[in-house]
Amino acid sequence: MAAKEIADGSNSNDAGLNRDPCPICLGTILEESYLDTCFHKFCFKCIKRWIKVVSSKVSKQLSSVKCPLCKTENLSIIHNYDGHSFDRHYINRNITDGFVLTKEQRYRLQCYYTESGFLAAVFDVPRFWKFKRFLQPNWSLEAWLRRELQALMQDEDVNIVLHHLVGVMDSFCKRIEQRHKQEAISAETIQEQFKSVVAEAARPFVMARTDRFVDEVELFLASGLNTEAYDAVYKQRLRLNNTIGINAGNEAREEEGVDNRRSRASPYLFIFEQDSD
Ligand SMILES: [Zn+2]
Ligand SMILES: [Zn+2]
Known part of the structure; x- marks a missing residue:
C-alpha cells in the first residue's frame, strides 16, 4: 500500500465524503488502522472490538485473527501511521481483557x-x-x-x-x-x-x-x-x-x-x- 494512499485517508472527513468507509461500522474511518498481512483498513476501535468479540467465543487466548473481510490470518494491527512510523498492536496483548459485566x-x-x-x-x-x-x-x-x-x-x-x-x-x-x-x-x-x-x-x-x-x-x-x-x-x-x-x-x-x-x-x-x- 502506497504511503500517499494511506496519508490521503486522513482527509476523508472533509465535506462528508465517504469514499472508503470502515467495513465494520460503515462510517468514516477513525484512527485508521490496518491488519498486518492483508492490509485491510478499519477504525482502530472497530477492529479491536471485532477481535475482542471473536476471542470471547473461544476459550484460549488468540495470537492471530482472521480478517473479517478476506479471512486472512493476521498477527497485529498497524496504527498511528504518519508517513514515517507506525505503532503495532499484537493480537494477544491487552486486547481480550478489561471489561467486567455488571x-x-x-x-x-x-x-x-x-x-x-x-x-x-x-x-x-x-x-x-x-x-x-x-x-x-x-x-x-x-x-x-x-x-x-x-x-x-x-x-x-x-x-x-x-x-x-x-x-x-x-x-x-x-x-x-x-x-x-x-x-x-x-x-x-x-x-x-x-x-x-x-x-x-x-x-x-x-x-x-x-x-x-x-x-x-x-x-x-x-x-x-x-x-x-x-x-x-x-x-x-x-x-x-x-x-x-x-x-x-x-x-x-x-x-x-x-x-x-x-x-x-x-x-x-x-x-x-x-x-x-
Ligand atoms: Zn469503523
Ligand atoms: Zn483482509
Whole structure:
C-alpha cells in the first residue's frame, strides 16, 4: 500500500465524503488502522472490538485473527501511521481483557442463554405489528439496546454498533411509511422484513445470538415498557417459570424447594466458566 494512499485517508472527513468507509461500522474511518498481512483498513476501535468479540467465543487466548473481510490470518494491527512510523498492536496483548459485566448485564446475558418464548403470553407481539406501533418513537429503546449489546459483546463501548442498529431501524420505519402510502403491506410482511433487516445489521456483532437478539428487540418494542419495567416483568416470569418447573418435576422434594429455586433462577451459567463466583 502506497504511503500517499494511506496519508490521503486522513482527509476523508472533509465535506462528508465517504469514499472508503470502515467495513465494520460503515462510517468514516477513525484512527485508521490496518491488519498486518492483508492490509485491510478499519477504525482502530472497530477492529479491536471485532477481535475482542471473536476471542470471547473461544476459550484460549488468540495470537492471530482472521480478517473479517478476506479471512486472512493476521498477527497485529498497524496504527498511528504518519508517513514515517507506525505503532503495532499484537493480537494477544491487552486486547481480550478489561471489561467486567455488571450484575444487570450478566442477568441479560443469562437471558440469551435461556429458552425463549416464556414471555409470549405477556406481551402481545402480533398486536404491536397489526396496529403499526413500531412507527411511534420509543424513547427507551436506545438505553435498553446499549445494555443488551454491552452484555452480548462483553464490551463497554458499543456506540458504533448501537447507532448503526438504531439507524437501520429508523430508516426501515421511514421506508415502510413511504411504501404504505402506495400499497397495503400486511403486518406479517412488515414483521418479517423488520426482523431480517435487524438480523443482518446485528449479525457481525452478536453472531450466534443474532436470532435470539432480534426476538428480544421485538419483544422489548412490543412491551412498550422502559428497561426497569421490562426487567421487572422478565425477572418475575423467569422466577415463576423456574418454580413451576421444579414443582411439576419434583413434588417429592418440596421441602428443599427454596434452595432449588435459588439455583434454578440462574440458568445456563456455564457461559461464565472462567468466572470465580
Ligand atoms: Zn469503523
Ligand atoms: Zn483482509
